[in-house]
Amino acid sequence: MSRLAEKFAELKKNGRKGLITFITAGDPGLDATSDLVVALAEAGADVVELGVPFSDPLADGPTIQQASGRALAQGVTLKKILSTVKSLRRRTEIPLVLMSYYNPIFSYGLEKFVVDAAAVGVDGVIVPDLPLEESLSLRNLSAGKLAVVPLAAPTTADARLQEIVAAGSGFLYYVTVTGITGTRRSLPPELSASLDRVKKIAGGLPLAAGFGISTPEQARLVGRHSDAIIVGSALVEIISGSGTTAAGLEKLSKFVLSLRQSLDGLSGSE
Amino acid sequence: MTKANFTVPDERGYFGDFGGRFVPETLITALEELNAAWVKYRQDADFQAELEGWLKEYCGRPTPLYRARKLEAALKIKEVYLKREDLAHTGAHKINNTIGQALLAVRMGKKRLIAETGAGQHGVATATAAALFGLSCEVYMGEKDIERQAMNVYRMELLGARVIPVSSGSRTLKDATNEAIRDWVTNVADTHYIIGSVVGPHPYPAMVRDFQRIIGVEARRQILAERKVLPDVVFACVGGGSNAIGIFHPFLEDEVKLIGVEAAGSGIASGAHSAPLSAGRPGVLHGSMSYLLQTEDGQIEEAHSISAGLDYPGVGPEHSFLKDQGRARYISVTDNEALEALRLLCRTEGIIPALESAHAVAGVMLEAAALKDKIVVINLSGRGDKDVATLANLEAGEGE
Numbered sequence: 132m133s134r135l136a137e138k139f140a141e142l143k144k145n146g147r148k149g150l151i152t153f154i155t156a157g158d159p160g161l162d163a164t165s166d167l168v169v170a171l172a173e174a175g176a177d178v179v180e181l182g183v184p185f186s187d188p189l190a191d192g193p194t195i196q197q198a199s200g201r202a203l204a205q206g207v208t209l210k211k212i213l214s215t216v217k218s219l220r221r222r223t224e225i226p227l228v229l230m231s232y233y234n235p236i237f238s239y240g241l242e243k244f245v246v247d248a249a250a251v252g253v254d255g256v257i258v259p260d261l262p263l264e265e266s267l268s269l270r271n272l273s274a275g276k277l278a279v280v281p282l283a284a285p286t287t288a289d290a291r292l293q294e295i296v297a298a299g300s301g302f303l304y305y306v307t308v309t310g311i312t313g314t315r316r317s318l319p320p321e322l323s324a325s326l327d328r329v330k331k332i333a334g335g336l337p338l339a340a341g342f343g344i345s346t347p348e349q350a351r352l353v354g355r356h357s358d359a360i361i362v363g364s365a366l367v368e369i370i371s372g373s374g375t376t377a378a379g380l381e382k383l384s385k386f387v388l389s390l391r392q393s394l395d396g397l398s399g400s401e
Numbered sequence: 402m403t404k405a406n407f408t409v410p411d412e413r414g415y416f417g418d419f420g421g422r423f424v425p426e427t428l429i430t431a432l433e434e435l436n437a438a439w440v441k442y443r444q445d446a447d448f449q450a451e452l453e454g455w456l457k458e459y460c461g462r463p464t465p466l467y468r469a470r471k472l473e474a475a476l477k478i479k480e481v482y483l484k485r486e487d488l489a490h491t492g493a494h495k496i497n498n499t500i501g502q503a504l505l506a507v508r509m510g511k512k513r514l515i516a517e518t519g520a521g522q523h524g525v526a527t528a529t530a531a532a533l534f535g536l537s538c539e540v541y542m543g544e545k546d547i548e549r550q551a552m553n554v555y556r557m558e559l560l561g562a563r564v565i566p567v568s569s570g571s572r573t574l575k576d577a578t579n580e581a582i583r584d585w586v587t588n589v590a591d592t593h594y595i596i597g598s599v600v601g602p603h604p605y606p607a608m609v610r611d612f613q614r615i616i617g618v619e620a621r622r623q624i625l626a627e628r629k630v631l632p633d634v635v636f637a638c639v640g641g642g643s644n645a646i647g648i649f650h651p652f653l654e655d656e657v658k659l660i661g662v663e664a665a666g667s668g669i670a671s672g673a674h675s676a677p678l679s680a681g682r683p684g685v686l687h688g689s690m691s692y693l694l695q696t697e698d699g700q701i702e703e704a705h706s707i708s709a710g711l712d713y714p715g716v717g718p719e720h721s722f723l724k725d726q727g728r729a730r731y732i733s734v735t736d737n738e739a740l741e742a743l744r745l746l747c748r749t750e751g752i753i754p755a756l757e758s759a760h761a762v763a764g765v766m767l768e769a770a771a772l773k774d775k776i777v778v779i780n781l782s783g784r785g786d787k788d789v790a791t792l793a794n795l796e797a798g799e800g801e
């Protein structure tokens with residue numbers, strides 16, 4: 132079983148909710164990324180998403196846009212991220228998922244990407260600008276090697292959602308808001324009902340929900356109606372504010388721990 | 402001439418290997434709704450009659466096909482005709498598309514229009530359509546373009562639109578497009594995004610082409626009426642490619658050479674240019690697969706051109722298809738060549754072209770030796786009033 136599948140099976144067995152954390156790879160540098168992943172794992176993250184920086188991140192708000200810009204200014208590339216993952220695999224077995232816009236992957240070569248990513252220990256890939264209709268080649272090439280995590284949005288109708296679920300692997304990434312990434316003071320009031328509807332259609336594919344989650348209260352709200360929550364911009368903000376000094380890592384760990392505890396407060400309550 | 406099938410795109414929006422729909426899932430439903438509306442109204446007699454009415458009475462169509470005899474003499478070419486899109490309302494071909502899309506938006510029940518703009522011509526044309534049909538309008542524009550096309554910013558504001566400055570990236574058209582897409586992802590329920598060229602996810606490249614085809618349909622009819630023969634060659638500048646596709650498309654099945662002129666900026670070899678068909682390779686930007694300026698690692702490169710409307714690293718997928726099919730040929734001219742052509746047209750014909758359109762004229766100048774006995778049509782996509790400040794700055798020696 133893959134690391135990702137194993138993780139979701141373990142969470143389910145223990146009646147726990149998953150915590151998926153996103154950081155931009157190479158912000159503030161690739162060495163820092165390794166340390167950050169280890170810190171996230173130790174603080175209780177179940178999966179880490181590594182954002183591959185892109186010049187034109189059109190599904191992202193200012194926080195991740197800027198992180199992406201900082202990483203690119205450091206000369207970070209997909210190739211360098213893969214070699215970082217390779218060395219990182221000596222330090223942690225946490226499931227790692229790359230989040231990349233399509234062009235860097237297409238430019239690298241789809242087949243070569245799948246082979247190389249799987250070889251260094253990447254477990255899955257999320258491509259925010261590759262909807263169902265365009266993802267066939269990547270899915271075919273990835274079968275048995277990498278999970279190709281599909282996205283669904285509040286605007287996705289049920290019939291389409293069924294097709295997305297049938298084609299997807301790893302988990303289903305439900306976008307909680309009609310919009311771009313970034314922290315939000317409040318989530319849509321209809322979110323719980325939407326998640327319950329999506330969960331029914333998702334069946335055996337674990338449901339993870341993200342976009343806009345930045346507080347333990349929001350984590351609990353979303354966690355109650357999903358299998359896992361995804362937190363990104365809130366972490367990227369802490370990293371850009373406090374850096375990766377011991378104090379910075381401490382602040383990040385504390386925040387992740389607060390999310391972890393908030394989710395663990397839900398276990399057994401169902 | 403190739404015998405390829407030019408009835409593209411297919412139902413997934415592909416022109417051969419190019420096009421498609423590379424966007425966040427959030428937008429898929431809206432794109433499907435838009436596609437359904439376009440497919441329906443494209444063949445709807447009432448819609449077409451209404452569109453035709455606005456184009457005729459409001460936009461001033463058909464625009465003239467003017468024989469430029471002084472330019473012929475200067476370039477030693479047998480016959481040169483200018484398709485005068487500069488005489489369309491608001492001063493460029495962009496209005497053909499915005500009136501069409503705004504009519505669709507009204508039928509789809511949308512209350513708000515958004516657009517990206519580079520030269521400001523598409524922004525002005527969108528603001529105009531919004532004013533005409535009573536819709537609210539916000540236009541994204543790069544800070545650099547706000548500076549160099551200040552007059553158009555003021556025009557948009559006069560028309561009641563809000564211009565939102567974009568400070569990310571190269572602060573030009575590419576970044577304005579990113580912001581417009583982000584806005585659309587967030588406000589998709591009540592907003593229609595009027596893309597200004599034959600770029601973006603399906604159905605935009607095909608839909609914008611259909612709204613711009615009127616240029617070529619008229620030009621073909623006009624030259625046949627006047628000369629009883631088809632032209633030998635048609636020239637158009639290529640930014641995203643809408644004025645070029647608009648004039649090329651009705652000639653695709655004819656024995657007519659089609660030449661698209663890209664902006665070579667400071668020269669292709671300098672790296673500072675906007676010529677993806679001449680010097681790029683296929684990739685995905687703003688929702689479709691097409692030729693693209695990009696680094697080895699698939700990061701999009703900044704484009705460079707004196708002309709804000711051509712300053713874009715991508716190009717419409719149908720042009721990539723026509724290039725690979727060999728049906729159209731794409732050349733490029735530098736900033737200086739475009740400036741020289743602009744001055745020539747001013748002095749010989751008394752027409753100040755847009756800097757974008759001056760690239761098409763410069764393409765003809767570049768190829769003049771091979772055109773001696775030919776009948777040439779140039780798509781004069783817009784007028785140059787908006788560029789007067791840029792030109793004055795250049796003459797004062799403080800240009801870019």
Ligand SMILES: Cc1ncc(COP(=O)(O)O)c(C=O)c1O
Nearest residue numbers: 522598640641642643644710783
């Ligand atoms: C007058 C004029 N011509 C051409 C263009 C380039 O766009 P396209 O290649 O889509 O015709 C612009 C864009 O702003 C323009 O204003």
